[in-house]
Amino acid sequence: MRAGKPDPRGGKTATSDLEERHDVQGRQQGDRYVRIVRPFQNEFQRKSAGHLVATEEVLAPTSAPGRLADRARRLLFGARIPTAHEIQERVGKAKGLAVFASDNISSSAYATEEIMRVLLLAGLGTMAALTLPITLVIIAVLAIVVLSYQQTIRAYPNGGGSYIVASDNLGPFPGLTAAGALLTDYVLTVSVSIAAGVAALTSIFPELFDARVALGVAFVAVLAIGNMRGIRESATIFAVPTYIYLVAIFGLLAYGLFRAATGTLPEYSAPQAWRDAAAVEPLGILLVLRAFASGSVALTGVEAVSNGVPAFKPPEWRNAQVVLILMGSFFGAIFLGMSLLAGQLGIVPDPSEQETVVSQLTRTLVGAGSPFHYLVQISTALLLVLAANTAFADFPRLSSILARDRFMPHYFQFRGDRLAFTTGIVALALLSAVLIFAFGGSVTHLIPLYTIGVFVAFTLSQSGMVRHWWKLRGTEQGWRWRAGLNALGAVATAIVAVVVGVAKFALGAWMVLVLIPALIALIWAINRHYRKVEDALTLDRPDAALPRRAAPRVLVLLARLDRASLEALGYARSIAPLVTAVHVTDDPAEAERMRARWRQLDVDGDTDLVILESPYRALIPPLLAYIDALQAQDPERPITVVLSEFIPRRPWEYLLHNQAALRLKLRLFFRPNTVVIDVPYHV
Amino acid sequence: MRAGKPDPRGGKTATSDLEERHDVQGRQQGDRYVRIVRPFQNEFQRKSAGHLVATEEVLAPTSAPGRLADRARRLLFGARIPTAHEIQERVGKAKGLAVFASDNISSSAYATEEIMRVLLLAGLGTMAALTLPITLVIIAVLAIVVLSYQQTIRAYPNGGGSYIVASDNLGPFPGLTAAGALLTDYVLTVSVSIAAGVAALTSIFPELFDARVALGVAFVAVLAIGNMRGIRESATIFAVPTYIYLVAIFGLLAYGLFRAATGTLPEYSAPQAWRDAAAVEPLGILLVLRAFASGSVALTGVEAVSNGVPAFKPPEWRNAQVVLILMGSFFGAIFLGMSLLAGQLGIVPDPSEQETVVSQLTRTLVGAGSPFHYLVQISTALLLVLAANTAFADFPRLSSILARDRFMPHYFQFRGDRLAFTTGIVALALLSAVLIFAFGGSVTHLIPLYTIGVFVAFTLSQSGMVRHWWKLRGTEQGWRWRAGLNALGAVATAIVAVVVGVAKFALGAWMVLVLIPALIALIWAINRHYRKVEDALTLDRPDAALPRRAAPRVLVLLARLDRASLEALGYARSIAPLVTAVHVTDDPAEAERMRARWRQLDVDGDTDLVILESPYRALIPPLLAYIDALQAQDPERPITVVLSEFIPRRPWEYLLHNQAALRLKLRLFFRPNTVVIDVPYHV
16 A cells, blocks of 8 residues: 555545545544444434434424424324334223134124025025024034133133143144145124125115125225224224124023014015025025025134233133133024014015114014114124224234244234234234125125134134143043043034035035135245245354455446436445446447546556456446456455435436346346445445 | 465455456456456457447346247337437438428318318308318418528528527527427427328228227337337338328319319208308307417427438438428318318218318218229328328427437437437327327317417527528628518417417417416426536546545344344455344343354354344334434445345235335435445355
8 A cells, every 4th residue: 555545445535535534533432432322312322332222203294394294193093102102001801802802703793694595596485494493503512612711711811712721742744734724714703794784774765785895895994093003902992893793682582582472573574586596406405504504604713712811910821712602692592583573573584685684673673763773773783894904913923923933924013103013903904804805795695704813713723722631641631521522523614614615615515615725825835935044154163263355446437427327436435445347338439538547647557457348238247247357257256236316306207217227137136146236326 | 464364355265365356357458347258258359358238138138028028029010220320311302391391281181171160150151251261362372481491401401400490509408498399389280180191991890980989099009119129210101101192182182173164063061960050150250260279280290301301312401491482382272172172062071070171172072982982081191100200200309319418318319229219209109109099099189289389499590590590691692582481480380389379378289388388497497407417426527536445334234143143244255344233123031042043153353243222112213323323423334224134925915024124224325424235045
């Protein structure tokens, strides 16, 4: 290095030398970074040496439109919440029932109707005869599943979702199957519940019927926004509509049963068109199975309680068990009462799905347009929206667990401003909105897709429990009857899964039977990829040395000699001792002009110009060949290509610049041992 | 710098020191680059020190699919042509007529028909009475324009396209208006000629009628591919169909006129349905003007000869003048003969556009399906395709001139493997194919859009010539009558432009009247942008010094401590003396783990770790705030952010990585004085 010349690498002029010393001093005192940040104390707080904690100030937008957008965001989603302020609100039995039972209990809004719709195909008589027996069978299965899950709650006080129980006891593959089934199920919970909620509303406001798809999508959007706000925190919001629904519906059923017992049921008569739609298929075993499969939608949401055990107040498992029993009893009672009364009144489902069976039943008992009719319908709609909301809590949580276990992309773990799992919420909202749109907002068309996933997850979870008790056979008293009970649950739910799959196959269940394996394959491929990357990236030893690399060989691609390229050359010369400017041209005369202009420049000895003449006019191949030649001479030394990128002020102006640079970057990106540096030039 | 420690900036270890010396030696001998390229002599030839010429070898693909693609490309487009091999083929009068007249002469295939179609709306009688007079008026305008252009040829021996003449004499804005009009016109030349060519074919092969849009688009594709090959080079390909057409059509007309003179014309009778379609509008002045406007399509292509003067053999201007006169005479004779005979025979245009008037006329005279009928139709179709082809030469050439003058994006100047202006060819093909598709391949629907642009360009060009003669008034003999002749041309074409604009406004001319100003505004905005950029980028002095910048402050963003991040740290330490690793996390426990892992590493004193804790979970804002703080401390020193980017093997795997890095890059891209370096890590 010649004296009096600045060092090209350190850039040490008289001034910067001073700064460097100043820096090093600071570092030796261990508080350089704090000093640096002193003028920005609003934005960082020092925790220890080299450990700064950002304040909310760093998120403050600086531009006027940014501030406006930020204000709008706060209005929509609420103020930001720091991670440390996460609240684990615990619920007792009363609120717990409201939070965890809405998904299941809300099925009573459509379970009876879906059974009747299938049976109606074989005629009014068949429907009248078989609706109640099928309801009773389903309630029996529900009882088995509830008892079976009582044990899961006891065994998994930290939350026993199907994914966890199946992974724990049966291994990763059954666990993933349960996860795939559950993810599908959550999407359908949203679609079906919202569609049913809209149907409850259009029963009293028929003029909304034509807008049911738009209404459904709007509800999904409201739920997505609400969950980005983090509405999960407040249980009170759940309690009100759930209890209003329970009071209203039990009141209705009690009144109806009293009238039935006294023989004073009002007259009901379905329009002739509805009756004519009946009896288009013969009664056969498959039809009965299909009716059963449709009704088994009644069991959806049962696993919610066992998922959420840690959210209960102590004793958690005891409270959860009580809530599960209450939920099963309430739901069973409503379901039974509804099927009984619908049969007594001779209600016929509306083939156009304009009015629900619940609405017909209520209207017949208390009069159309009476306040009670409105109360029942609106509280039903609210409950169904809440049911959809539980999926908005469960889907993002399950996907974040899967992402943590490296089965889904990392960003499903990311929590937004309000601690909500943004990606999961958005994914769920999009998928369920697409389903509502694709199936025209019809509950009956969506139902065949719904129950498969639920029962696959049930079966795997219960089988996992059987295995669980078997593992504890030495220590646990009564493991035999416990395993037996779970085995009964597993068998019952497996049978239902098969029945649903067979009976509803052609109606849409095939989609789910294709989707779940595809989802599992995808999850598996993602996991395999992450594991491979982890293997490839993990350091052999934790005390590895930070590498010292040779200074790169730096090429600066020059299109012209202008301020932007001088900027790039200046940057290149600040990071490496020897820099080569490269100019590619197809015109020999232009090459001479470039050489002459270069000679005019005041260039010191460290930087040379190489002209690559390209008679075939291609830009990138000659450059790549030249880089290959350099690399062959000195294989260890990384190649660095510096491009000067002109940054225009307006986005459309991009189309007028940097096209060649973009293509070059793409090509060099895949070249090993090569780094591309864009030196932006802002006008 | 401590002894025994490698220099962090130069990366000088014992070995690399040696290499450095070796490099510098090479450079001092002035032939370092040649030595470097020695093992790659196939790929480069040395022209002088620091000036290498790439051979075709650099373009050779290295992978098997690449070789296959290259072979396919060669098959389709031909072998690559180096720039130096560009051939300027000169043409004489005979070939010149074929090359430059096909656009104009081919209009005879539809000019008469388009007049008749408009007149037919006022009844068969009106059509019979007015077709010939309107034809004569148009031929008179043609004569004026041809004489006017004779002078342009004389005055602009290097090619006097409307853009050049108008820019030269009237200033940039009229020049750009002419350019915008011409670009529009070229697109429509392709659409109309191809649509008419397809109509000539479907007249003899009616079964192709339903596929006419697909056929038209296919012809456009063939022309685009052909022009990428560079078929413009060979004039012979043009000569054959043009002369076959001339011979066939003159034979037909002579035969027809002989039969007419001898009173032996065969009987013709149009189907009743065609006659019924007539007389739906009253005869008025606007209808006559519309018929005139439709027929003025006959003048399209006249400017081609004056555009192409330098392509003629010497004496260029004299040959070009002769060709222009010949073209005008031939076209006028055909147009007149066609209108005369169609009137004599009483031909009625087919409202469904299934058979052209020329085909009906030929069929009536020589018998349907006779070889001569086929000859006329096929040579007409070929000539029309050639006419479209002239636009494929003119549009890319004009856009490359506009790009050179910085009125269009740079890449319109780029010439591909075969010296063709690829971007212009592709743009023209896409635009004209879209038009054919949008107008269902109908000539009659496209015609209203066509002629506006032509006559606007004519008017500007002729006005420019008037100005030209005025400027030469001192030196040029007879400038008065020359200016007068051009003024007559300008007035005549201006009148036609206004007539077309008014008469066809509602039929589609409005689109062009909107499009041309929009195009001019776009071209102007592009030019303004390029000029501003040029102003901002041009060096103040040609002997500016290459800047010496301070070494950048380098931050390495660490997500984890793994091989990829060590690679990035190694690279960072090779380009700057002081490197700071930055880790952003929302989890205090994770921060502690990172700190502990960092302590385990073998880090020397030049690299520190800073942890930014982000309680609100955002990644980018705290980092930006930290960078701002650093920058505020030392505003001169550029900030460099090094990211380690993991490069997966398969494209879909990208979705699982680098999402945060991508967003960060986008944000930093717009930050002044900041450079982002991606250090790719290939598994």
